[in-house]
Amino acid sequence: MNNTTNRGKVIIIVxxxxxxxxxxxxxLLKEHPSIRFSVSATTRPPREGEKNGEDYYFLTDEEFKRRIKKGHFLEWETYNGNRYGTLQSEVDKLVESGYFPLLDIEVKGALNVQKIYGSDAISIFIEPPSLEVLKNRLLNRGSETDASIKRRLERAEMEIEYAEDFDYTVTNDDLDTAYAEIQAIIEPFITD
Known part of the structure; x- marks a missing residue:
């Protein structure tokens, strides 16, 4: 653990x-012990091998709604009929312990988190070189239907419009190059 007098920054990757x-x-998580993944909450059932509190906090829909009303979430959304959200208590606990919480969240939620944490957040938007490249990557997964690829590409177009609202934009044309760019962004803040 880091020196508790050092507060970590929230790293938002979108x-x-x-x-x-x-x-x-x-x-990033593998190479930097001071970066910790912020565990999100969801109403979807656990998949095989997933553990509560490790992969997600698995909540009932009623519990999720109760926490929304109490203001426990930094951001939340409904996706494919399930709710997903970032618990502020999780992020704050990591920050106060000197860690750098890594949030892997959607665009609008990321903008809200960025507003809440201000200069205590680093926001990075990862963009594909083009929508055509993105389409090919989705096709190569082999797990997407034509309809889901179409939905994902439509959503990608909307998300890319927000890229300039983030602190940094990194184009992922080559994984190692993109990683090196992210490293250069966060290195001045990280204390491993």
């Missing part, structure tokens, strides 16, 4: 589906 955000985030 990207359209297929832009490489998860791969880049996992690498």
């Amino acid at each position: 990207a359209p589906s297929g832009a490489g955000k998860t791969t880049l985030a996992k690498r």
Whole structure:
């Protein structure tokens, strides 16, 4: 753990589906012990192997709604019929312990978190080199239907419009190059 007199910064990484955000985030977590993933809450059921409090906080819809009313979430949204949200208590606990919480969230929620934490946040938008490249990446996954690819591309177009609202934009044309750019952004703040 870091010296508790040092407050960590919140690292917000945002990207359209297929832009490489998860791969880049996992690498940051692996290489920087002071960066910790902020565990989100969801109403979807756990998938095989997922653990409560590790992968997500699995909440009932009623509990999620109760926490919304009490203002516990920094951001939340409904996606594919399930709710997902970032608990402020989780983020604050990590920051106050000197860690750098990593949030992997959607655009509008990220803008809200950025507003709440201000200079205590670093926001990075990962963009694909083009929508055509993004489409090919989604196709190569082999797990997407034509309809889901269409929805993801429409959402990506909307999300890319917000790129300039973030502190930094990194184009992921090459994973190692994009990672090096992210490293250069966060290195002045991170204390491993």
